[in-house]
Amino acid sequence: MKIRIVAGGPEHLIPDLKEYDSTTDCLWIGVDRGTLFLLRQEIVPQYAFGDFDSVTAAEKNMILHKEIKVNLYRSEKDLTDMEIAVEWALEQSPEELLLFGATGGRLDHELMNTQLLYKSRFSKVDVRIIDIRNEISLKLPGTYEVEQDKKYTYFSFLSHSEVVKGITLKGFKYPLDNADLKAGSSLCISNELVNKSGTYSFDCGIILMVKSRD
CATH class of the missing domain: 3.40.50.10240 (Thiamin pyrophosphokinase, catalytic domain)
Structure with a gap:
């Protein structure tokens, strides 16, 4: 349902x-x-x-x-x-x-x-x-795949906890490898996929993912 x-x-x-x-x-x-x-x-x-x-x-x-x-x-x-x-x-x-x-x-x-x-x-x-213009979801630690979507050009990741540890972005214009994303940081705002699909993963914390378009 x-x-x-x-x-x-x-x-x-x-x-x-x-x-x-x-x-x-x-x-x-x-x-x-x-x-x-x-x-x-x-x-x-x-x-x-x-x-x-x-x-x-x-x-x-x-x-x-x-x-x-x-x-x-x-x-x-x-x-x-x-x-x-x-x-x-x-x-x-x-x-x-x-x-x-x-x-x-x-x-x-x-x-x-x-x-x-x-x-x-x-x-x-x-x-x-x-x-x-937006789609918002909350994610717990793990690995997630995202695909290009005509509705949404940009991908942003915000820490919904004090810190998100081990965040890795693959297939994005601005990749990351095992980085920390602290609450209040704009490190992961307005990213874009460079391939048809990409992945994001993290080890600890909570992420708010926002897919958006102008």
Whole structure:
């Protein structure tokens, strides 16, 4: 099963969601105003989570009358609507979890949504944040292969821990061999593949990989 969550980030940053739709094994979740964005793209989600304080009364009433399993919450709570939805999705053990509408807008929400990737660190779920220019994922120590993608020209690697040890980049314009990447360092920003594919590996720490385009 594949799960897609659409949150209420700026709508213009959300790509064409039908490109990520698979009618056979795809489950869609709307988070607050993200539910409305899904309906505007003619996708009716199976579930919706939120307090729905970012939609009008008429929009909320319209959502409630759709064939959607709506989970309503109070505005005053300890978790964001997005965190509630992500935790629920991970409990379903999908093979893939894509998050849309998670970037742009309020910076605190964007940073928090990026940190939600940390929740998947001990699972085998492929979790990614996607907008029209970026794809973000969190990686634990190991060796990973990446391929050229017309959507994304640049590859950046950021330390999501105090230090990432033993990072090696092969097949990239700026290769590395057993280097250390410290938090706050721009050493691995805006790299590019020189071959059709390349690999990156590291021995210790946590990496946030960002694939992007101008």
